[in-house]
Amino acid sequence: MHLSTLDVLRCPYCGGRLELVASLFHSRDGDEVHDGIVGCHCCLFPVVDGIPVLHLDPAAKSACGQVQEGRPDLARRTMCHLDDDQAIRFDQLARSETSTYRDMVGVIAPGLEGIYFLHRFSDPSYSVAHPVARAVAGRVLRGGGRAIDVCGGSGHLTRSLMDLSSERPVLADLYFAKIWLARRFTAPGCEAVCCDGNAPMPFARGAFRFAMCADAFMFIWTKRQFVAELLRLVDAGSEPAAVVISHTHNARVWSQSHGNPLPPEGYRDLIDPTRGEARGPTKDEAKRQQRAATKMDPQRYQRCLMAGMPADDEGDR
Ligand SMILES: C[S@@+](CC[C@H](N)C(=O)[O-])C[C@H]1O[C@@H](n2cnc3c(N)ncnc32)[C@H](O)[C@@H]1O
Ligand SMILES: [Zn+2]
Numbered sequence: 001m002h003l004s005t006l007d008v009l010r011c012p013y014c015g016g017r018l019e020l021v022a023s024l025f026h027s028r029d030g031d032e033v034h035d036g037i038v039g040c041h042c043c044l045f046p047v048v049d050g051i052p053v054l055h056l057d058p059a060a061k062s063a064c065g066q067v068q069e070g071r072p073d074l075a076r077r078t079m080c081h082l083d084d085d086q087a088i089r090f091d092q093l094a095r096s097e098t099s100t101y102r103d104m105v106g107v108i109a110p111g112l113e114g115i116y117f118l119h120r121f122s123d124p125s126y127s128v129a130h131p132v133a134r135a136v137a138g139r140v141l142r143g144g145g146r147a148i149d150v151c152g153g154s155g156h157l158t159r160s161l162m163d164l165s166s167e168r169p170v171l172a173d174l175y176f177a178k179i180w181l182a183r184r185f186t187a188p189g190c191e192a193v194c195c196d197g198n199a200p201m202p203f204a205r206g207a208f209r210f211a212m213c214a215d216a217f218m219f220i221w222t223k224r225q226f227v228a229e230l231l232r233l234v235d236a237g238s239e240p241a242a243v244v245i246s247h248t249h250n251a252r253v254w255s256q257s258h259g260n261p262l263p264p265e266g267y268r269d270l271i272d273p274t275r276g277e278a279r280g281p282t283k284d285e286a287k288r289q290q291r292a293a294t295k296m297d298p299q300r301y302q303r304c305l306m307a308g309m310p311a312d313d314e315g316d317r
Contacts, residue, residue: 001050002168003031005191008146008207011040012054012199018045025070035072037064048075051179053194054202059176060194079176079194080108094184101185105154108177117178120156125247129214130160132246137164137210140240145209148172148233151197151216155182158190161210170208172201198222201229206236210244217248218259227270245271 009018018038020026026036026047036047046053046064049072053060063075077087090107093099105114120126137147137160147161152171155178161169171192173179179192195202197213197220211230220226227243234241249261262270 001033001047001052001191003033005052005168005170006038008170008204009038009052009054009193010202010204011043011045012195012202013056014040014042015200016040016042018052018054020047024068025072027072035067035075037067046075048072048079048176049180050183051079051176051192051194053079053176055174055194055196055199057196076180080180081177082107101181104181104185108181117154117156117181120154125215126156129157129212129246133157133160133212133214133244134164136242136244137161137212140209140242141165143240145236145239145241146170146207147210148203148208148212150201150211150213150230151219152179152182152214153216154178154185155187155190155192157212157214158182158187161212162187162189165210170203172197172203197226200225201233203233205232206234208233209236209239209241210234211242212244212246214245215247217245218261221260223262223270 003020006018006020010016011018018040020033021037021039021044024037027034028036032050033047034050037044038047038052039045043056044064046060046067048063048067053063059078059081063078066072066075066078073091077090080090082090086107090104093103093107102118105117108114109117116123141147141164144166146167147165147169149155149158149161149169150172152158152173155171158169158171168189168191169187171179171182171187171190172195174194174196176194179194182190183192193202197216211233213230217223217226230243230245234243248267249255249258251261251263251266
């Protein structure tokens, strides 16, 4: 974690800024923090292998203690949920310069999810999300700004954002081992944050211009809060910004990793700012939208609303 990343991090519980606690164990290489403790008004959180863990699951609490005791190696084991044999294998592979993504996935996620991650680049839902993310992010980040990939897993789509984001894109996911893989193999150079999408997002308002969530929205229970949070993250005043939620399941059609999807009208009610509870439009926005609705092609107007793009009469920006 680069120290400057602290500027965009906020505690998910009190909303306060986070600072590196210099009086507690930490290891740094210049401005890069490898391991340490960050604190706000209410909590201490561990940074493990450069990844701030901004939730209070039991593993995160144990890892916080282990880092304070000067044992970041144990904290990494704890956060990856490894038993002793797996931990030995993981440590060997992590030390080796020739170990591959496939080797590490075999230790961390030997089951079905491992197969998903191994073949993600040829998955139809990736083939759709990649060009959509590049097209929309390329547009809103043209004048600068940062991207975030929420529930980004092991970083396949974070990789799609690397050259578009003016500062390192951020990958956020609940499962530490996946984002560890992303930083090592799939999207090296990204910043990664371990956090729970069912809680308020641990980032400052307007810290990003582009936020995406691919193939994961159906696993989030607090959908209303989640949508409002993604909109808050890209709320940078009049700057162009967009939120993309791609490949989320349909409650009426069974799928293998079904999760908790909504029916189509559920997504409409949630996201359409003229109806949705996730975020009602401000008075000014409502006026602008009404003005735009009378001038714009209705289909384009709807697309703008769904993509969170400004649906005003200033042309195609
Ligand atoms: C099917 S994978 C998609 C990964 C990535 N977005 C992609 O398209 O390659 C779903 C991801 O959602 C993450 N996830 C599930 N529940 C979550 C939660 N409550 N908070 C954050 N991430 C979560 C999982 O860890 C997993 O990485
Ligand atoms: Zn706090």
